[in-house]
Amino acid sequence: MDFKFTEEQELLRQNMREFAEANVDPIAAEIDENSRHPAELFQKLAAGDWMGIPIPVEYGGAGADYLTHALVVEELSRSCSSTGFTVSIHVGIACMLVLLFGNEEQKKKFLTPMAKGEKLGAFVLTEPGAGTDVMAATTTAVLDGNDYVLNGVKTFTSNGPTGDNYFVFAWTDKEAGRKGMSCFVVPKGTPGMQAGEHFKKMGLRSSQTSEMLFKDCRVPKENLLGKEGAGLAMAMTGFDHGRIGIAAQSLGIIQAALDESIKWSKERVQFGKPISRQQAIAWMIADMAMDLDAGRFLAYRAAWMKDQGLTFSKEAAMAKLFAAEAAMKHTTKAVQIHGGYGYVKGAKVERLFRDAKITEIYEGTSEAQRMVISGNVLR
Amino acid sequence: MPDIIVCFKWVIDEAYIRTGSSGALDFRSVNYKLSDYDRNAIEAAVRLKEECGGTVTAVTVGTPGATKGLKDALSRGPDKACFVNDQSFDNLEPSQTAAILTDVIKGRLEYDLIICGEGSSDLYAQQVGPRLAEALGIPCVSFVQKLSIDGNRIIAERKVEEGINIMAAQLPALVTVVPDINNPRIPGVKDTLMASKKEVISVTADDLPATYEPALQTVSMTAASMERNCITFPADQAGIQAFVEALAKEGVLR
Numbered sequence: 001m002d003f004k005f006t007e008e009q010e011l012l013r014q015n016m017r018e019f020a021e022a023n024v025d026p027i028a029a030e031i032d033e034n035s036r037h038p039a040e041l042f043q044k045l046a047a048g049d050w051m052g053i054p055i056p057v058e059y060g061g062a063g064a065d066y067l068t069h070a071l072v073v074e075e076l077s078r079s080c081s082s083t084g085f086t087v088s089i090h091v092g093i094a095c096m097l098v099l100l101f102g103n104e105e106q107k108k109k110f111l112t113p114m115a116k117g118e119k120l121g122a123f124v125l126t127e128p129g130a131g132t133d134v135m136a137a138t139t140t141a142v143l144d145g146n147d148y149v150l151n152g153v154k155t156f157t158s159n160g161p162t163g164d165n166y167f168v169f170a171w172t173d174k175e176a177g178r179k180g181m182s183c184f185v186v187p188k189g190t191p192g193m194q195a196g197e198h199f200k201k202m203g204l205r206s207s208q209t210s211e212m213l214f215k216d217c218r219v220p221k222e223n224l225l226g227k228e229g230a231g232l233a234m235a236m237t238g239f240d241h242g243r244i245g246i247a248a249q250s251l252g253i254i255q256a257a258l259d260e261s262i263k264w265s266k267e268r269v270q271f272g273k274p275i276s277r278q279q280a281i282a283w284m285i286a287d288m289a290m291d292l293d294a295g296r297f298l299a300y301r302a303a304w305m306k307d308q309g310l311t312f313s314k315e316a317a318m319a320k321l322f323a324a325e326a327a328m329k330h331t332t333k334a335v336q337i338h339g340g341y342g343y344v345k346g347a348k349v350e351r352l353f354r355d356a357k358i359t360e361i362y363e364g365t366s367e368a369q370r371m372v373i374s375g376n377v378l379r
Numbered sequence: 380m381p382d383i384i385v386c387f388k389w390v391i392d393e394a395y396i397r398t399g400s401s402g403a404l405d406f407r408s409v410n411y412k413l414s415d416y417d418r419n420a421i422e423a424a425v426r427l428k429e430e431c432g433g434t435v436t437a438v439t440v441g442t443p444g445a446t447k448g449l450k451d452a453l454s455r456g457p458d459k460a461c462f463v464n465d466q467s468f469d470n471l472e473p474s475q476t477a478a479i480l481t482d483v484i485k486g487r488l489e490y491d492l493i494i495c496g497e498g499s500s501d502l503y504a505q506q507v508g509p510r511l512a513e514a515l516g517i518p519c520v521s522f523v524q525k526l527s528i529d530g531n532r533i534i535a536e537r538k539v540e541e542g543i544n545i546m547a548a549q550l551p552a553l554v555t556v557v558p559d560i561n562n563p564r565i566p567g568v569k570d571t572l573m574a575s576k577k578e579v580i581s582v583t584a585d586d587l588p589a590t591y592e593p594a595l596q597t598v599s600m601t602a603a604s605m606e607r608n609c610i611t612f613p614a615d616q617a618g619i620q621a622f623v624e625a626l627a628k629e630g631v632l633r
Contacts (some may be wrong), residue, residue, distance in 0.1 A: 007447040011454065011571050019565045062568035072568075305444035 007190050008064070013071045019048065028080040031206035032351050035042065035198060037162045038206065041083065048119025050076075051087060056093050057173065060115035066241075067303040068305040070184035070248040075133035075300075077252025078259070081355040082206040084252055088245030089158050089363075094121020097167055097183065101226035101234050110165050110185050122163030123242075124186075124212050125158045126233055132230065133369045139214060141182060148172070148184060150192070150217040156362070160195045160210030164188045167238075168214070169231050181231035185223045192217030203354030235362035240313045242363045243320035244306065247299035250323035250359045254292045254353050257327075257334035261285055262350050264338055274291075281337055288330045295323035314376040320367035331356040380432035381491040381550065384578050385424040385457065386480060386511075387439050388419035389448030398602040406522060413451050416496030423526055423561040424494045425456030431528050433460050436488060440479050442469050453574035454566040460577065461488060465584035473506030477592040480507070481514040482587050487580065492533065493553040497522060508555035518548040524559040553632040 001359045005013075023044055031038050034179040045051050053069040067092055077084025098111040113119040139152025150170055157166075166186040174179040186193050196211030217320025226234050262285060265276035275281045298319035305312035331353040335342040360366045405554040413421075424435045437457040439448060443464045453460055463483050469478070484490065485499040493515075495508035505521075512519030525536035530548070537544035538557055577610075584590075610625065612618040626632045 007450055008575070010447065011566075011569060015454075015567075015571065017564050022565065046567065049569045050567070055570055062572060065569060068568075082517055128609075181572055216633055 005067075009068050009071060012064070012068055013075055016050065016072045016075040017078075019044075020076055021048075023081035024076065024083055028083075029346065029348075029351065030081070031082065031201050031343075033205075035200065035205045035208075037208050038083070039162075042086075042117065045087065049117075051117030052091060052095055052115025054091065055111065055115035055166065056101055059099065061095070061114035062176060065307045066244065067300060067307055070299060070303040072257070073245050073248040074252040077249040078249070078256045079252075080206070081249050081253050081352075082204050084221050085204060085246070086120075086159065086207050089123060089242060089250055090121045092242040092245040093123045093167065093363075094167055096241045097123075097225060097238050098185070100237060101183070105222065106225065108179065114165060119164035120159050120162055122159035122166045122212075123238065124154045124155055124157050124160075124166050124168040128153060128155050132365055132371075135178070135234070135255070136368045137169070137171065137181070139168070139170040140170050140174070141184060143172070143221070144218075146221050147218040148182075148221065148280075150184065150186070150214040151217060152248045153211040156199075156209055157195070158207055158209055158362070160212055161198050161208045163195075166193065166212065167225065168193075168212075169235055172228050172231075175228055178232050179229045181235075182228045183225040183234050184219050184232040184350075185225055186217065186219050190219065192240070198319075198354060200279045202357060204350070205354075217274075226266075236313075238262050239363055240316045241306065243316040243369075244299060244302050244312075247295065247302070247316070247319035247323040248360055250320070250327035250356070251292060251295050251299060252325040253356050253359070254295065254323070254330050257331050257349060257352050258285065258292060260352070261288065261334045261337045264341075275337070283334045284337060288333060291322075291326040291330060295319065295326050295365060298322050314373055317364070317369040317376075318370040320359075320363065321366050321373070324356075325366060327356040327359050367369045380434075381427065382486065382489045383424045383427060383435045384488055384490045384493045385417075385435060385437050386493065386495045386507065387437055387448070387452050388414040388476075388496075388499045388501075389423060389439060389441050389445040389451075390414045390499055393500065397401075399469050402467055402601040402604060404600055404602055411445070411448060412500070414496055415446060416497075416498060416500070416556065416558060417452075418455070418563040419558050419560050419593045420494045420496045420598060421452060421455045421457065422561045423556050424492075426561065427492070427526070427528060428458075429458070433491070436461055436490075438480065438483065438488070439463065440468055440471065440476050440483075442466055450571070450574040453577045453579075454571040455564065456576065459579065462580060463582045463587075467584060470514075470597075471591075472593050472595050472597075473502070473504045474510060474594045476490040477507045477510035477514060478589070478591050479587065480511050482589060483582055484515065486510075486583075486588070487582070491531075491550045492528070493551070495553065495555045496557045497557045505555070508553060512553035515551075515553070518552045520546050520548055520552065523554045523556045526556070526560065528552060557622045589620070 049062040051066045052061035054066045057063040073084045074090045114121050127137045141148040141150050168186050169182045172182040194213045199209045268275045302319045303311050304314040334349040335353050392410045395409040418601040428435050438461040439453045440463040442548045498505040512566050522537045523535045524538040525533050531550050532547050535546050612622040
């Protein structure tokens with residue numbers, strides 16, 4: 001068994017750390033406070049080829065492996081998990097969907113500008129009445145001449161207000177059940193598609209989230225991604241990839257919670273000594289460090305399996321579930337270690353705590369991950 | 380179009396050095412990095428190339444395992460590298476490094492300008508650059524914070540205590556640079572992935588014309604410790620007065 005990264009993976013993780021310290025740390029609190037999408041930061045990310053790491057060079061990516069992408073999402077999330085997540089969903093779901101299921105024409109037209117970071121992808125699946133129960137979706141796509149006509153309401157769309165290419169899932173044949181949904185690429189500005197207002201969220205505030213409305217939205221036939229009826233299976237494959245990113249995002253949050261807790265506990269003196277030398281605090285930090293490593297082993301294994309061409313659906317679900325729950329648990333502890341100082345706006349652990357919660361909810365709730373895992377082991 | 384050599388050192392990242400209770404340094408779980416000022420040196424070389432054309436060759440002396448350092452350096456823009464490596468080239472002192480570089484450069488590399496960092500992140504002896512220039516018989520300008528090429532000479536701004544010193548030197552020449560000279564770029568993903576595809580000239584101890592004996596002997600190495608007096612002064616007129624007097628008594632204020 002080899003636990004060693006390649007020299008390139010180590011250098012890229014280090015370079016992203018430096019990039020994040022120089023470009024993300026200074027604005028992370030501000031973009032959280034103002035729920036602002038930092039377009040200027042994404043330009044810099046694009047310039048450094050960070051927006052399409054596992055996408056082949058011929059389609060505008062950097063041509064590295066998925067593990068490198070995960071390491072970069074982790075380091076980015078350590079500074080700002082909103083930013084880490086935006087990169088994660090853009091690459092892990094939007095870009096991967098076209099790479100895996102798009103035809104040559106679609107890869108050139110949609111994937112290349114996304115992998116270069118010139119355009120941002122959005123994954124449009126969830127509906128007001130269809131969360132974990134994807135089959136309860138009602139959005140439809142009806143073929144009319146050379147166009148599909150989309151009608152329906154989607155919600156909680158990440159990159160909704162800021163996206164360029166929307167990957168929209170709609171029923172082409174509701175009767176066909178799991179084989180009745182299809183996926184369409186809808187470019188920004190297509191008549192009939194409208195993004196709602198950016199939601200004011202508890203955490204992950206600079207990641208832009210909105211409703212997406214489709215009213216007689218005509219999409220040319222060539223924008224059907226993959227086969228008609230294959231949409232649901234494609235969405236699940238997208239989730240498998242995306243979940244490694246969410247695991248990595250959660251790990252970045254835990255690492256940041258650990259960084260902050262170590263620093264603070266060494267400075268904060270109570271009962272005549274730094275609280276890091278109080279067993280109650282030292283043990284919280286020990287648990288944090290342990291779960292961080294455990295989460296890494298799960299997440300890196302899932303990414304490695306993806307890179308080896310193995311099936312990794314269960315492993316990605318395990319990594320995402322474990323890391324997300326650990327992120328929530330340990331950001332709670334990090335605030336506890338900081339006491340009142342961690343409850344005040346401006347404390348990084350306060351932001352980490354709010355940002356952690358979403359990792360247990362999106363790209364499949366923790367309950368949905370347990371459905372995936374149990375479905376795999378019980379069959 | 381100048382051919383530029385930039386020298387760099389792959390050093391222990393001081394953030395990973397632990398200090399034992401006796402003050403002994405513990406190197407067991409260290410990581411390595413490009414010496415800080417050498418990043419500035421590489422950046423300066425690459426920017427000159429971007430302005431004037433020419434080539435940049437990164438040269439390092441170290442152990443054969445330092446391949447990550449080569450990739451790190453090459454990801455920052457040099458065209459190729461020269462890797463002078465041998466298992467015995469660990470813990471070299473500056474006179475040895477300078478002598479090895481001299482023989483390698485004389486024997487194998489074309490150059491108009493050599494750029495070094497002012498000193499290394501680990502020992503900061505500031506010896507290699509000047510010794511190398513002396514051995515090659517070329518002018519040396521140290522503490523350089525601004526550098527340009529003007530025909531067949533360089534114009535270099537030196538950061539010195541009294542102010543700024545502007546020097547011109549005929550090429551070929553050597554400069555040692557301080558961090559003020561630039562803000563090194565952070566390599567992008569493709570820069571890092573392409574680094575291992577660049578040419579690396581490998582030179583081993585057997586290829587060199589001499590053996591290189593140290594002139595110094597390291598007797599011991601301990602962590603710097605700061606003794607604190609832990610005197611507190613009240614923040615009033617009398618306290619400030621007492622504080623100033625205490626600083627004067629310690630010789631801090633003169």
